[in-house]
Amino acid sequence: MAISSRFSVAAHILTLIHQKEGDRLTSEFIASSVNTNPVVIRRILGMLSKAGLVRTSAGVAGARLARPLGEITMLDVYRAVQSEQEELFAMHEHPNPACPVGRNIQASLDHVFLDAQRAMEAQLASVTMEQLSLDVASRA
Amino acid sequence: MAISSRFSVAAHILTLIHQKEGDRLTSEFIASSVNTNPVVIRRILGMLSKAGLVRTSAGVAGARLARPLGEITMLDVYRAVQSEQEELFAMHEHPNPACPVGRNIQASLDHVFLDAQRAMEAQLASVTMEQLSLDVASRA
DNA sequence: CTTAGGTGTACTTAGTATAGTTACAGCCTC
DNA sequence: GAGGCTGTAACTATACTAAGTACACCTAAG
Numbered sequence: 001m002a003i004s005s006r007f008s009v010a011a012h013i014l015t016l017i018h019q020k021e022g023d024r025l026t027s028e029f030i031a032s033s034v035n036t037n038p039v040v041i042r043r044i045l046g047m048l049s050k051a052g053l054v055r056t057s058a059g060v061a062g063a064r065l066a067r068p069l070g071e072i073t074m075l076d077v078y079r080a081v082q083s084e085q086e087e088l089f090a091m092h093e094h095p096n097p098a099c100p101v102g103r104n105i106q107a108s109l110d111h112v113f114l115d116a117q118r119a120m121e122a123q124l125a126s127v128t129m130e131q132l133s134l135d136v137a138s139r140a
Numbered sequence: 141m142a143i144s145s146r147f148s149v150a151a152h153i154l155t156l157i158h159q160k161e162g163d164r165l166t167s168e169f170i171a172s173s174v175n176t177n178p179v180v181i182r183r184i185l186g187m188l189s190k191a192g193l194v195r196t197s198a199g200v201a202g203a204r205l206a207r208p209l210g211e212i213t214m215l216d217v218y219r220a221v222q223s224e225q226e227e228l229f230a231m232h233e234h235p236n237p238a239c240p241v242g243r244n245i246q247a248s249l250d251h252v253f254l255d256a257q258r259a260m261e262a263q264l265a266s267v268t269m270e271q272l273s274l275d276v277a278s279r280a
Numbered sequence: 281c282t283t284a285g286g287t288g289t290a291c292t293t294a295g296t297a298t299a300g301t302t303a304c305a306g307c308c309t310c
Numbered sequence: 311g312a313g314g315c316t317g318t319a320a321c322t323a324t325a326c327t328a329a330g331t332a333c334a335c336c337t338a339a340g
Contacts, residue, residue: 004298005230012235012245019241026315033239034232037300042316058316059307074252090145090327092174095152099173101159104279105152111275112214112267119263123256132248139244144327166286177329182287198287199336230298 003088006081009034010044014077015133017054018069024062044081051080069130075121077129088120089113143228146221149174150184154217155273157194158209164202184221191220209270215261217269228260229253 012034017025027038027045034041045063048054053072054063065072091109095102152174157165167178167185174181185203188194193212194203205212231249235242 003229005232006298007229008231008245008249011249012232012241015245016241028315033236033242035234035236035242036232038316039301039318040299042318046317056316057308059314060309061315074256089143089147091148092145092152092176092328094175096173096175100280101152101156101276102173102175104276105148105155107279108272108275109148109151112264112272115267116214116260116263120256120260123259124252127252127255132252135248135251136241136244139247140240146327168286178286179289179331180329183289186288196287197337199285200338201286232299 003078004081006044006047007078009036009040010048010077010081011074011129011132013041013044013048013063014053014065014069014072014129015136017063017065018129018133019137021065024060026061047081048077051076053077053080069133070128072129073125074127074129074132075125078121078124087113088117143218144221146184146187147218149176149180150188150217150221151214151269151272153181153184153188153203154193154205154209154212154269155276157203157205158269158273159277161205164200166201187221188217191216193217193220209273210268212269213265214267214269214272215265218261218264227253228257 013030016030016033027041030041031038045054045056049056049063052066053076055066056063089109091106091113095105097103153170156170156173167181170181171178185194185196189196189203192206193216195206196203229249231246231253235245237243
């Protein structure tokens, strides 16, 4: 397994809001498009709201984009639904400090992992949600 | 959570074999450096062996490198310990085909995800295990 | 050829993350 | 004030991982 499907659901939600702008989309409606439970949608909308990507108000249907989709990158969405401390690469935690390799492997690997993660994030940052939404629309 | 720590353990193992070349490292010795159970090491060594990165023989201590560390990239190691079908990005599986967005979002996201994954893999491919091993040694 | 040590692998267990679900308090709007 | 919706807590089922136990089999050394 890997990166949570929250990410793909979040992208789905934002695309829906964009393409139905003006409509008041309930979490139930969105859930029927994603094909999941409305609570799952509300949870993810909550994360997007905390990240400042959408604005919602309790008790009122219809989340709105906090800024144009062209100013929201896939990386913004990724980070919104990913718990911050969650590292992409896991590391074995307590190598033996009495061993020269065990003592130093973590620092060396950290560097490699960070570079790899940055490369992925840079790629995500290069795509905006607007591009995604237009791509989806072009297939319809 | 994220990419299994098998990856970091595998890198640790290869570094050890490299730096103690000639010695016959038992899974128990390696396990004490990684600080885990010998069976975990044997399992991962098995994956490295299947991937053609090391050679082992049943009943005999001392795995050997199948080729020089300079010809083994971090991506090779990553792929060796990662089940092939395992995608980095998960996708919600059954969006509603009756919705224009639900019907097309997967294809669009697939493209974005693939690019991001490739960016990460390209970065991993640019680092050899030899570089890692030398970096570890330089800290000792 | 016997035996001690080691590998390869199946099976079990425990911990953790996720998605899905139920339930409900609180907020808006009509 | 009533209905509809959100936000969130709590629970369940599922899946993956790491760790650990057990054991059959292999090899090399004596």
